[in-house]
Amino acid sequence: MRIGIFSEAWEPYISGLVTSEVMLKNALEKLGHEVYVVTANLESFTYEYDEKKRVYKIPGIPTGIYDSRLTGIYPIKAIQKIKSWDLDVIHSQSEFAIGTFARIFAKQYDIPIVHTYHTMYEDYIHYITKGYFDGPSKKIVEYLTKFYCDTTIDELIVPTRKTYDLFKEKYKYERNVHIIPTGIEIDRFYKEKIALNKINNKKTELGITSDDLVILFVGRVASEKSIDFLINNHSDLLKKNKNAKLLIVGDGPDLEEYKKLAKKQKIENRVIFTGKVPWEDIPIYYALSDIFVTASHTETQGLTVVEAMAASIPVVALDDESFRNAVVDGLTGYLFKNKKEYVNKMVELINDQQKRINMGKQGRINSEAYSSKYFAERVLHVYKTALKGKLPKKDRTFFNRLKNTIKRGFHGK
Numbered sequence: 001m002r003i004g005i006f007s008e009a010w011e012p013y014i015s016g017l018v019t020s021e022v023m024l025k026n027a028l029e030k031l032g033h034e035v036y037v038v039t040a041n042l043e044s045f046t047y048e049y050d051e052k053k054r055v056y057k058i059p060g061i062p063t064g065i066y067d068s069r070l071t072g073i074y075p076i077k078a079i080q081k082i083k084s085w086d087l088d089v090i091h092s093q094s095e096f097a098i099g100t101f102a103r104i105f106a107k108q109y110d111i112p113i114v115h116t117y118h119t120m121y122e123d124y125i126h127y128i129t130k131g132y133f134d135g136p137s138k139k140i141v142e143y144l145t146k147f148y149c150d151t152t153i154d155e156l157i158v159p160t161r162k163t164y165d166l167f168k169e170k171y172k173y174e175r176n177v178h179i180i181p182t183g184i185e186i187d188r189f190y191k192e193k194i195a196l197n198k199i200n201n202k203k204t205e206l207g208i209t210s211d212d213l214v215i216l217f218v219g220r221v222a223s224e225k226s227i228d229f230l231i232n233n234h235s236d237l238l239k240k241n242k243n244a245k246l247l248i249v250g251d252g253p254d255l256e257e258y259k260k261l262a263k264k265q266k267i268e269n270r271v272i273f274t275g276k277v278p279w280e281d282i283p284i285y286y287a288l289s290d291i292f293v294t295a296s297h298t299e300t301q302g303l304t305v306v307e308a309m310a311a312s313i314p315v316v317a318l319d320d321e322s323f324r325n326a327v328v329d330g331l332t333g334y335l336f337k338n339k340k341e342y343v344n345k346m347v348e349l350i351n352d353q354q355k356r357i358n359m360g361k362q363g364r365i366n367s368e369a370y371s372s373k374y375f376a377e378r379v380l381h382v383y384k385t386a387l388k389g390k391l392p393k394k395d396r397t398f399f400n401r402l403k404n405t406i407k408r409g410f411h412g413k
Helices: 016-030 076-084 097-108 121-129 134-151 161-170 196-206 227-240 255-264 279-287 303-310 339-350 353-370 372-387 393-410
Strands: 002-007 034-040 048-050 055-058 089-092 113-116 155-158 177-179 213-218 244-249 271-275 291-294 315-318 333-336
Touching (some): 016 303, 016 372, 034 097, 089 372, 113 372, 155 161, 155 372, 161 177, 177 372, 227 255, 227 339, 255 271, 279 303, 291 339, 333 339
Parallel strands (some): 002 089, 034 055, 089 113, 155 177, 213 244, 244 271, 315 333
Antiparallel strands (some): 048 055
């Protein structure tokens, strides 16, 4: 099968979305399929095609939101190149310019289109409106989401039951909704695959000693991730273990604010901020950590908890639908509802090394359900569903030519 992935974001941009897209491409190729990518060029204002990797980058203008760029919705220069790929199916990963382009191209050339809905946009409204017009804004988001995910696509994929319920119960979506938790290349996080000298060198670089207990967060450093909750409660954890260090891996718009918060709490020497780190180095940070934590309430799935499980470390996460699918409370980690529960569960794990080891082992076993191969196979099933009811490609080509011939005849051309 010849598959086209259309997305606003791709390497070298680092995000959960990019991780899932790259993983999907690699897994599909391992299964023998040809996968092409259409994305925004984050590094220059030129059209670039990497023949070997099959990645076509379209120039755009900076949006001011992280490293993202906004391309045109119909870049004419790209049409012939993409048309030459003779795609069987298009997989849209975006609701913006590239996503719109995917829908136009699919319609124009009668190609089945599948879309994955990654972001719960309603959770982000208040960051834009600042509390004003939340109601009307959510209605607009609902309208646009239903338009993009209903009238313009053939099949819809969502990563969690939480997102499924949004479409089926709130939006009254009548089309198929396939729940497919995003997979990861779990084996890249296995501790035994990471050289001990890399782990020790990174600890030295970060100022982590053998006596320190490392509590890890990985993700975008922004307010919706509730990192302030982790920092504000770290003081209570230090009362139980003075060697506990909070390691925050990632970059984002609120990095400096969180540094100020740690200083205000007088724990700046017990909170480590790495800033932006290379994608290939992420497993090292898991390998040197003892517990993974997250208090984010705006995830659709939360891939970082699966990464932590694959790295054999227990997870302490907010009791949210996004994390319940992966974290088995009391078995692979703990779920908490409030500050008291968070502190109590953390203290329990901090003081019980054997429990951390046992939960880590079980997490490693459970992470197998999120393997990239299993994920790719389930996505392929959706592609085949989208292809059902479509004419064979050779017949579609014939009828399109016939249609165009008739159209030209009506116009006297």
